[in-house]
Amino acid sequence: MVAPTEAAAVVEEMPAAEPAPVEAMPAEAAPVEAAAEAAPTPVPNKGDTTWMMVSTILVTLMVIPGLALFYGGLVRQKNMLSVLMQVFMIFSLMAVLWALYGYSVAFTGGNPFFGGLGKAFLAGVTPESLGATFSKGVYIPEFTFVAFQLTFAAITPALIVGAFAERMKFSAVLAFMTLWFTFAYLPMAHMVWYWDGPDAITTAESLNTVVANAGWLWAKGALDFAGGTVVHINAGVAGLVAAYVLGKRIGYGKESMTPHSLTLTMVGAALLWVGWYGFNAGSNLEANGYAALALINTTIATGAATLSWTFSEWLLKGKPSMLGAASGAVAGLVAITPACGFVGPMGAIIIGLVVSPICYFFVAKVKYMLGYDDALDVFGVHAIGGIVGALLTGVFVNPALGGAGVVDYVANGVAEYNFAAQMTAQIWAVG
Numbered sequence: 001m002v003a004p005t006e007a008a009a010v011v012e013e014m015p016a017a018e019p020a021p022v023e024a025m026p027a028e029a030a031p032v033e034a035a036a037e038a039a040p041t042p043v044p045n046k047g048d049t050t051w052m053m054v055s056t057i058l059v060t061l062m063v064i065p066g067l068a069l070f071y072g073g074l075v076r077q078k079n080m081l082s083v084l085m086q087v088f089m090i091f092s093l094m095a096v097l098w099a100l101y102g103y104s105v106a107f108t109g110g111n112p113f114f115g116g117l118g119k120a121f122l123a124g125v126t127p128e129s130l131g132a133t134f135s136k137g138v139y140i141p142e143f144t145f146v147a148f149q150l151t152f153a154a155i156t157p158a159l160i161v162g163a164f165a166e167r168m169k170f171s172a173v174l175a176f177m178t179l180w181f182t183f184a185y186l187p188m189a190h191m192v193w194y195w196d197g198p199d200a201i202t203t204a205e206s207l208n209t210v211v212a213n214a215g216w217l218w219a220k221g222a223l224d225f226a227g228g229t230v231v232h233i234n235a236g237v238a239g240l241v242a243a244y245v246l247g248k249r250i251g252y253g254k255e256s257m258t259p260h261s262l263t264l265t266m267v268g269a270a271l272l273w274v275g276w277y278g279f280n281a282g283s284n285l286e287a288n289g290y291a292a293l294a295l296i297n298t299t300i301a302t303g304a305a306t307l308s309w310t311f312s313e314w315l316l317k318g319k320p321s322m323l324g325a326a327s328g329a330v331a332g333l334v335a336i337t338p339a340c341g342f343v344g345p346m347g348a349i350i351i352g353l354v355v356s357p358i359c360y361f362f363v364a365k366v367k368y369m370l371g372y373d374d375a376l377d378v379f380g381v382h383a384i385g386g387i388v389g390a391l392l393t394g395v396f397v398n399p400a401l402g403g404a405g406v407v408d409y410v411a412n413g414v415a416e417y418n419f420a421a422q423m424t425a426q427i428w429a430v431g
Helices: 046-074 077-107 142-160 170-193 204-213 228-246 262-284 289-317 322-336 345-370 378-396 419-430
Strands: 130-132 139-141
Touching: 046 077, 046 139, 046 142, 046 262, 046 322, 077 142, 077 170, 130 142, 139 142, 142 170, 142 228, 142 378, 170 228, 228 322, 228 378, 228 419, 262 289, 262 322, 289 322, 289 345, 322 345, 322 378, 345 378, 378 419
Parallel strands: none
Antiparallel strands: 130 139
16 A cells, blocks of 8 residues: 655644644643653554544445345345355455464565565564554554455455356365465565555665565555555456356356346445445545545545446446446446545546446456356456556546645655656556
8 A cells, every 4th residue: 555645744643652843842841852862652643543443344344244245136046145155254264364374474574576474473463563654653553454454355355256156166265265365465465565664764775775675566666555456456357267267157148147136236335335435545544634535536436437337338228227336336446446545536537437438348248259257247347447447546646637646755745747657657567
């Protein structure tokens, strides 16, 4: 999760343990010289910590029951309980694996592709240990960060279920998800999101050290605010491969496989939308203006995508549908995920308007042209939506187009935007 543009020393986000400005000190306060003798012990920001705990709960809501109901309504009635069980058990399995070794492999130093095992079994993570945010001197408890990232690690494999729904044994699902989590999700999370944190950057030389220690795609400058590459492209491509390897469902193309309950799908989509606020705005790691930017962008991009999918369907099929509206909402949520804290509101609307017709084309045309049975359109919505969002992030992060820009932690300001360099980094991320 890459930092949004924000002055590195943010007064409004100053931890409670930091000394107050001189003019705000009471008369009986210790002299400034005495206070400067020892740096204050870092303490977590309580407001940020509370927001991150709420965000963790919201992302959990996305999976159970949100995603489970969304998928459950889309399959045939005889397979509904199977899909619900798979999503529920995948969440449970990933939670345990994350604590055992997942967090360590994703978020400790190692090499550009994998972290190490120094924090396996959460060794060294205590109620007193702190995690960095995107502002210098602002921290949250490390357990809070561990729990928040756990929910991302859990929802990503669960998304893949939609691609091979109705044709994989339960035991095989659990075995596959364990392997995929270990050798696909964890390396991707490390490559995109691992770095030493803002406090490690004070000079150009220290920045070079941070880049050398960071994940491969982070070091290249790829922007992914909340998981367009790590979560959605990753899961969508895995879903496509699984659909090809497993083959088509028995009766596919010969008998009706219409969703058995669009009511459940609508409820699931609504829960996904609400939970996505924690997913996107929570990825800021702080409760400040950039979390608010991510929140408003999530809302308006999703609304725009819902409209553009609905009108695309209306134009091509003669009438809109509830399933189309729900699909458009999810496509918009996916596309704004990598961009939500980087682009301005007008950029978010454009992303939403653009993504749905592209995803609709892949769902309604490309899937049948290529002959794969992606049961619930995981590739067409998540992979394609994630690719569109990631590429457009590189365009609309530009401050000249209303974007928030990217922070320069050496200069403590907004870095100069370079279209060619940024788009090259984004292409690396989606490729």
